[in-house]
Amino acid sequence: MTGEVRYLMNAWYVAALSTEVDGEVLFRRKILDISILLYRKHNGEPVAMRDRCAHRFLPLSMGKREGDIVVCHYHGLKYDYTGKCVHSPHGDGRIPKAAVVQSFPVVERDGFLWIWLGDTEKADPSKILDCSMLSKSPKDAVFYFAIRNNANYELMTDNIMDLTHIDHLHGPLINTNGKLSPLIPEVTEERDDINIRWDWKADPAMQLLAVHLEEPEGKADQFFSVKWHAPSNMHLQVGAVQGSDDYHKDGVVLYDHHIMTPETAKSTHYFFGSARNYKQYDAEYNEMHKEGLRTAFATEDKPVIDLQQEEIETTDLFSLNPVLLSSDAGNVRVRRKLKALIEEEVSQGDTNSTAMK
C-alpha cells in the first residue's frame, strides 16, 4: 500500500483527539503506515512511540502499564516513556543496546495530540496550525469528533478546499442556494500556507447561520475562508453579518478545523474541531450542532469521497487528467505546494522519512 505514496515527514500531524487518549489507556493508531502507541504519563503528559516491541515486534499496546512504564505482553520487556528498554527479565537482565523503540515528539494543543514523525531536530511546535479558537472559546461553544475514511487524505483536503460542493452534496442547512459556485474565490499564498476566500451577499443567509442573526430572513453579507497548512490541516471560517463589516464582532462566525491524517495511502483519520462566536453557553445547542455536522460528514461527504477513491483507485489524481474548474483554484495550488514540499524533503535526503519503511 505504501510504495506509491510519499508522505511529508517533517510536519505535524494530529495523532488523536486529546480525549481519545484517556487515563491509563495504551492507545494504538496507524499513522502514515506506521503503528503508533500513544499514552499519558501520570502527570498527564502525552507520549508517543512506535507500537512494536524491539524484540519480537508485538504491539506494546497489547501490554500493560506499571506507572509510566509499558510492559510488553509477550516476553515482559519494560520500556520507559522515551521508548528505552529499562528492564529485561531474561538471563542476567542485561539490556541490549538496540532495545529501544523509536519515540516521537508529541505536543498537546487545542484539544489535539500533534505528532512529529520526521527529523526530530526539526520538530518546531511553532509550526503547528493555529487552532487556538478551540481553547480560547467557552467550553459549550466547542466540540470535536473523529471519523475514519477509506480515501487518500488529499481527496479529503480537496473536499474542504473546494467548498462549492456544499450546494450539491449537502442539504439546505449548510448550502448557499447556488450563490457560491459562480464566485471566483480569492486564492493567496502566505509563506507555505494557501488561503482561499469567498465573499457574497445572501438573501437570506445560510440557514445554519441565518437563524442566529437579528433578521433571519434579511439580507446579509457572507464569507467563507479556508487556510491550508501543510500537509493537510485546515482552518475554515464561515460567517454572516448584517449592517456591519465586522463579522467577528457583529456577525455570527464558525471557526472550524479540518485535520486530515493519513492512516495509509488509501485511508485517513479525519479530525474535526469547531468553535463559534454565538450561542457560546448553550450545551444543548452545542450537542445538537455537533450531531448535525457529524451526521453530514458521515452520511454525505464520506460516502462520496470513499466512492471517489474506489472509482479512481490510484492516489495520483492528476494522472487521470481531471477537468479543472474555477472552484479548483485552491486545491490545485495545495496539491502543487504539497508535492513541492515533499520533493524538497526527498531531495534533501532526509533519512528519517525513509528509515522508517
Added chain:
Amino acid sequence: MTGEVRYLMNAWYVAALSTEVDGEVLFRRKILDISILLYRKHNGEPVAMRDRCAHRFLPLSMGKREGDIVVCHYHGLKYDYTGKCVHSPHGDGRIPKAAVVQSFPVVERDGFLWIWLGDTEKADPSKILDCSMLSKSPKDAVFYFAIRNNANYELMTDNIMDLTHIDHLHGPLINTNGKLSPLIPEVTEERDDINIRWDWKADPAMQLLAVHLEEPEGKADQFFSVKWHAPSNMHLQVGAVQGSDDYHKDGVVLYDHHIMTPETAKSTHYFFGSARNYKQYDAEYNEMHKEGLRTAFATEDKPVIDLQQEEIETTDLFSLNPVLLSSDAGNVRVRRKLKALIEEEVSQGDTNSTAMK
C-alpha cells in the same frame, strides 16, 4: 486484477437485462473493469456512459436526473445523454472542452441491453448474437435472470460449451443418464462462430422435456446444440421429439441464451434468457421453470465454477496443461478463436481498447 487479461473490445456485451434499467434509475455496473452508467431517456431509449464525472471522477450514478440530464452529486456538473457536459455552475459557467464523459453505443434487443466498449465506428448491431426467440415467443414462454459469478468468463463459457457436465453436476431433471458423454460432438465453424452439436436417442428423454412429450416414458430423439458467438455469448438449444425429424415443429425445444460479460478478470455477470416451443401460455409453469433453472445454476454450477477459479487462481487455464477429453472439442476451439480475435485486435493497434485502462 487487469493486467493479466485482455478483453475483446470490439464486441457486443450484455450490460444488463432490459428490466434492470428501469424508470428513472441511474444504474451502475462494472464491465471489463470499467464502471458504466446505464439509464433510460424519457422516451425509453437506453444510454450508457462511463460512470465517472470528468471533474473529480465521482460516479455519476450517485447523482440525480433532471429529465435526460444527469447532475453530478459532488459539484453539480450536468451531462446530457451523450456524455457531454452541458452546464457548469462554476465561475462564469464556461464548460471546459475536456468535460466530456465517454459514452458507449447501446442497443436494446430481445430483452438485453447490449453495449459496445470498443472502437465506436465498428459498432455494427448486426453483429449481435441472434436472441430473437426471446422476443418472438409469447411472454409466458420467456424468462430471464442474472447471476454474478466469482470466476473468469472463459471458465463460464467452457461450462456451456461442454454440456457433458450435466450428467455429473446436475440432478435427474436435466441430465441424460450418461448418454451424452460417450458421444463425439460435431463441432463446426461458421465465420467466427463455433457450433457444437450432440444427437442421440433417449429412452426415455431427459425428464425436463419427457413430461411434455406424447409418450413421456417412450423412446425419443434428442439433441443439444450450442452456438458460440464472440466473445462469450451463446445460444443453446435442447430438444426431444418422437416419430418425426422436425424438433421445432413436432417436438419440444428449449431456446436458451447464456451470455457471459466479464466484470473483472475474475468475476462475471451471467445473463440468462430462455424461450420454448411448448407450454407457451402457462405463467405458473413459466415461473416454476425459471426458478428451477435459476436454482440449478446458482446452487450447482456456480459453486463449482467459483471453486475451480479459486483453485487455479490464474486466468490462463492452458498454462496449467489441462488434460483434454473429447468433450472439450468445443471449448478448446472457442478459447483458441477468442485468443486469435483478441490478438488480431491488439495487432491492429486498436487504440480504444487500451486507452480506457
Added chain:
Amino acid sequence: MTGEVRYLMNAWYVAALSTEVDGEVLFRRKILDISILLYRKHNGEPVAMRDRCAHRFLPLSMGKREGDIVVCHYHGLKYDYTGKCVHSPHGDGRIPKAAVVQSFPVVERDGFLWIWLGDTEKADPSKILDCSMLSKSPKDAVFYFAIRNNANYELMTDNIMDLTHIDHLHGPLINTNGKLSPLIPEVTEERDDINIRWDWKADPAMQLLAVHLEEPEGKADQFFSVKWHAPSNMHLQVGAVQGSDDYHKDGVVLYDHHIMTPETAKSTHYFFGSARNYKQYDAEYNEMHKEGLRTAFATEDKPVIDLQQEEIETTDLFSLNPVLLSSDAGNVRVRRKLKALIEEEVSQGDTNSTAMK
C-alpha cells in the same frame, strides 16, 4: 502469497488429525499453498493426492466416492487412490496418459496423518517426529486439537521454542512466577534436531502440576524441554518432582506435541497432541485439561501471534533486526537450521519442490 517463502519440501508435515479424516469423508486442506485431498480407503488406510482434477482442476473433494474410487463432480472422471484416472465416460473412454493426479505418501502414526510433499523416494517414515507417547498412553490420558492461525509457521515455532513467554502471556495455571526468564536454557543439537531445556527449583511448582504432587505447596524440581524436529514439529515436556531425580517415574510430566504445518506463507495449521503420566484414567479431568489448554492457545497465544504477523507483515523476521535475548537461544538456532536445510534442498536442485508451483 507464495513467492517470498520457500518451504522445506523433503519433510513430513501433519496434514490432519486422524480423527479429522473420518469414514467416507473427502477431506480438503491447503498445505504449503497446495490443495490436498485426504480420505480413507475402506480398509481404513489414509491416502492423499492433489485436490484438483487433471481435466478442469475442480477440487476432487467436491465429488463422491465409489468405494475407494473418487469421482470428479464436474465431468465424471474417476481416480483410484493412487491418483490414476481409471475411467472416463467421454468419447470412446480412452484415458489420456496425463490424466493422473499427483499422490503423496501418507503415514498414520500416533493420531496424526503425516504427509510428504517432496521427492517421494526420500520419504522415509523413520524421520517422523517421535510422538509415541500419544499412542502408548491410556486413552483418557491423551487428547488432541487443531487450531488455524493467521501467522507464518516460524512465528509459531518461535513461540514454543521460547517458553519464557508463559510468564507474561498466560495466567497463573501455566506460568512459573518469573522463575523461567532468568535461566539460561541449555541448547543442544542432535543431528538436525535442536533441543532446549530449562531446569529450576520451584516453591511451589507450576499450578497445573503442583496440585498433582504429594505436597502441592511444597518445594519441587521442575523442567521444561523442547525437541524441535524440522521443519516445525516439536515435542515439549514439562515436569515437576519432589524428593527424587526421576521425573518420569516419581514426578508428574506432560508430554505435549506442538506441530505446525504451513497453510500459506501467512497462515498455519496448528496441531496439538498431549499425554501425561498422571491422572491417566480420568476422562472428565482429561476433557477439562484439554479445554483449558485449547482455550489458552486460542485466546492467549493466537491473538498475540496473529497480531505480531499483522504488525511485521513480512515473513522474514530477521530482516527487521529483532533484538535478541538469552531466551531466543533456541529459536534462533532453529531458524538458522531450517534456513540451512531449505538452502541445501534448493542447492541440490530438488525438482519436486519447485515443480508443484
